[in-house]
Amino acid sequence: MRSIATLAALLAATGFVSALPQLSLPPLIPEIPGVTEALADIAPPLPVLQVPTPPVESPPFTPSTLRPKKLGYFWTGAGDKKHKDFLAVYSLDDETFGTFITLVDVPSSGNEPHHLGASADGKTLVGGGLLSLLKTQDTAYYFDISDPYNPSFKKSNRALLASIADEIRALPEGGFLITYMGSAVGTSPGRLVETDADFNIIHQHPEDVDGLLNILGEQFTPHGLDINFDKNLILTSDYVVPLSILKPSFGIQRANTLRLWDYSTRTIKSTITIPGGGGIQDVKFIPNHREGAAIATAVHLGQLWIIYPERTREDGQPGVTEFLFDLGDKARDSTAIYSWLSKDGRFFYASITGGNHIAALDISDLNNIKRLDNPDEDQGIIGPHFLKLTPDEKALVVTDYFVQGGDISILNTPADFKVQYIDILEDGSLNFNRTIDFTQEFYNRGGGRPHSSVILDLTDPENPKWN
Numbered sequence: 001m002r003s004i005a006t007l008a009a010l011l012a013a014t015g016f017v018s019a020l021p022q023l024s025l026p027p028l029i030p031e032i033p034g035v036t037e038a039l040a041d042i043a044p045p046l047p048v049l050q051v052p053t054p055p056v057e058s059p060p061f062t063p064s065t066l067r068p069k070k071l072g073y074f075w076t077g078a079g080d081k082k083h084k085d086f087l088a089v090y091s092l093d094d095e096t097f098g099t100f101i102t103l104v105d106v107p108s109s110g111n112e113p114h115h116l117g118a119s120a121d122g123k124t125l126v127g128g129g130l131l132s133l134l135k136t137q138d139t140a141y142y143f144d145i146s147d148p149y150n151p152s153f154k155k156s157n158r159a160l161l162a163s164i165a166d167e168i169r170a171l172p173e174g175g176f177l178i179t180y181m182g183s184a185v186g187t188s189p190g191r192l193v194e195t196d197a198d199f200n201i202i203h204q205h206p207e208d209v210d211g212l213l214n215i216l217g218e219q220f221t222p223h224g225l226d227i228n229f230d231k232n233l234i235l236t237s238d239y240v241v242p243l244s245i246l247k248p249s250f251g252i253q254r255a256n257t258l259r260l261w262d263y264s265t266r267t268i269k270s271t272i273t274i275p276g277g278g279g280i281q282d283v284k285f286i287p288n289h290r291e292g293a294a295i296a297t298a299v300h301l302g303q304l305w306i307i308y309p310e311r312t313r314e315d316g317q318p319g320v321t322e323f324l325f326d327l328g329d330k331a332r333d334s335t336a337i338y339s340w341l342s343k344d345g346r347f348f349y350a351s352i353t354g355g356n357h358i359a360a361l362d363i364s365d366l367n368n369i370k371r372l373d374n375p376d377e378d379q380g381i382i383g384p385h386f387l388k389l390t391p392d393e394k395a396l397v398v399t400d401y402f403v404q405g406g407d408i409s410i411l412n413t414p415a416d417f418k419v420q421y422i423d424i425l426e427d428g429s430l431n432f433n434r435t436i437d438f439t440q441e442f443y444n445r446g447g448g449r450p451h452s453s454v455i456l457d458l459t460d461p462e463n464p465k466w467n
Contacts, residue, residue: 021160021201050408052135055084055109059444063102063150068093070390071101071148071456072397074419075116075127076438078109080446081406085111087127087143087151088448090436092390092397092421092455098436104151108137112403115386116452117168117176118145122466124154124199125454126176128165130242130403132158133186139165140178142199148456148464154199160184161204162191164242167225167282175199179222179236186243188253189220192236194266205266214268219255224282224296227263231292233309234261237280239299245403245411252410254279258296260309260319272319274298274305282338283307286363287345295324295363297339297350302331304350306366324366328375330355335413336402340388347372347428351384353402353413358384358422360430372429379432383415386452389424391465396422396430399450417449 058078068091077085084105091099111129118125125143132139138156145151162180169177174197181190194203206212214220224237238255245252256277260269274280278300285294294307304325311320327350331337334354341348341363348361357379360372385402389395398420402413417438423431438448457465 021204050110050134052137053082053109055107056082058084058086058103058105061103064091064099066091066096066099066101067149068096068099068101069457069459071458072419073116073125073143073145073151073454073456074399074438074450075113075125075452076442077111077113077449077451078445079417079439079442079449081110083445084109085113085129085141086448087125088438088441088450089149089151090419092395097421097434100441101149102151104143104153106141106153106156108132108135108156110135111137111139111141112405113449113451115166115168116454117170118454118466119176120170120172120174122456122464125151126168126178126199127452128168128178130164130166131405132165133163133182133184134408139163139180145456148458157199157201159191159193159201159204162193164190165193166223166239169225169227172229173197175202177225177227177234179225180204181221181223181239182242186241186246188241189215190222192222192225192234192261192266203266205261206268208267211268214259214271218257218271219253220259221255222259224258224280224284226283226285226294228285228292228294228309229263231309232263233285233292234263234266235259235283235285235294235296235307235309236261237283237296239279239281245405246409247407249410252279254300256280256298258283258307258319260307270317270319272307272321274301274321277301277305278333281336284339284341287341287343289345293366295339295341295348296321297337299335299337300333302327302329302334302337302352304348325361325369327352327359330357330375331359335411336385338385338387340396342389342393342428347424349387349389349396351387351398353383353385356382356384358387358396358398358420358430360428362428372427381416381418381420381432383413384420388453388455388467390455391457391467392459394424396420396424397453397455398422399452401449401451404449415449417447419450419453
């Protein structure tokens, strides 16, 4: 333990953890017309690191001249993992729902596009690459949507101490906090990465001695992330060791912990444990809760647990956990459970990836939670994961794709590669009625794998809204 403490103190004292926070490099193998396609076809799957082949150029497409009031931006991987990954834009208006508007390529392929988030001013999107490190590529991709109908690729970068970009939260002053689930080589510890308003990486938290000791002492693989600005708190939730999903593997290493942070100092206040949680994939603060409580998803248990960050435990540390709700048999060991809450804190929605199900709960009374979906119903979806309410909260947008690592991975979740646009009824329950099929639109690149979304509502052009 003394050697770990000495190393942590040395790294913090010398400023090593933040002296060189980021890097951006072109593909290690340059694009060569007539050769790139052949390289992509013959490059064999390797254990962990892959041949860093350049991407195959995207097939030509015709953008639409339609100007809908509601737009969906979907961070999407090419199904063949050879063509460039891309941001796809669709109309979500009732009259023209599912009409393709345009797309924007990034200069790389095989990133396994993951979460997508919008900046505080709604003019920039950032999408993370879950497996970008396998081809030694940048892990965060930024898009300019100041012209919402003609987005453009802005830049990309990578952190030096971390990889496996996951959840994203915008900072009021500009920039982002982003959970990076793994180290630079996909092991524990990961980092909470911070960018400035120009989207340059400026910190890889924690950077203090106590924080480094904390993440070196127990698995730190942050996936979930939320900020309570009023309470000056951050919560991150630890999911799995990324490298453990790749062959050869002795099994996925899942965590049972969350970290509670001081927002203003970006320092860890305590480690919070959910016994037997088996991967705490997500955590969300309950809006307007007087104690700043949050709900965490425990994947192995198939349960929701409530976190009271201001209550003190018997050991004197902040962060008390209590069992809240069991999502049922479909949720147990379901690989992933991601969540979203309504702005008033009344309704809670969760995707149960392995159970092919969306759960809806009325949590207005935490002592008497009401389930609004039928847990035994076949909802006709496969592999739902990322979900969010539209800005007007009249619909829930769900992307039916989590992760398919292919031959090199032990994690390949079934999916139908669709976007579900689910109407929210007055009581908060769900009405499934519209989809966008990414396998058909992008057949000429092996189909599209939409993982996440940002929804923009321009009904009032002077006051745009986004989620």
